[in-house]
Amino acid sequence: MLDGTGVFTVRSAYNALLTQALGTQQIRFTCVVWKIKIPPKVKIFIWRLFVNALPTKEQLLNKNVALQAYQQRCPFCNDALETIHHVIFSCCYVDRVWK
Template identity: 30%
Template sequence: MILRTKHSREAWLHEAGGTSYDRDETSKWSMIWHLQVPPKLKVFLWRLARLSMPTGLVLKHRQMVTEDSYPLCGAVDTWKHALITCPMAASVWALAPQELVQHMVEREDENPKEWLFTIHDLLSQELFDRLVVTLWALWGVKRKAIHENLFQPPHSVNTFISSYLFERQAICLSFSYPRPNYLWLLYLPR
């Protein structure tokens, strides 16, 4: 990581393009930042890809907790378990479109960044948006269950996801209508 940063900075100082890995990595991050989702979801994806979500494994690695188990089911709390394989998350994914779930299950990546970039290349924009909103909603459900002791049934989570996507689409459509062009004339008194 330090060596890669050093090479990137040297390339920037000498106005070179950097390595092809750097350009490819930059284009993939650019894809994340140009998604048509609210900024809080982009930040969520960035934190997920950078492994900075406070899962049990990350917190234990940083010596902030002594146990890395998931409080709801007792399994090791990783990003993948919390958002995909946990029975609570799996019950929400069971209500998602089959094509989305099929591509998710086929990916065995343990690195969330590579997993996200691969999934993005495989899914349509609509399905990828649904994936992002579902991951974000599942993270919120997890946090509420752990910290507030509020458990939401899978159907209510799925309803939230669908209504969130519908409202976001309605907002985007309302801004896509052409605005009337007004010609402003400057009136100068004689």
């Protein structure tokens, strides 16, 4: 029984798992993301960015997918491992696109 009603719901299970994995402060942020009036695909992108769930080479390596060294690099700058942080915040090529 994950909520006060004693009835199992997918939402209660999701919230319990999210609390366990992320903590309460991050849960508040994810709730805010879903309430913002933006297109659903943007909400999903922001949420996946926040919970480190965007598909990157780093994610493949974490799941033990064998990649050659050259395949692990950022496809835009070919300078660093393709991580969410690199692609969104520190890639010089993507920085020019954002600007």
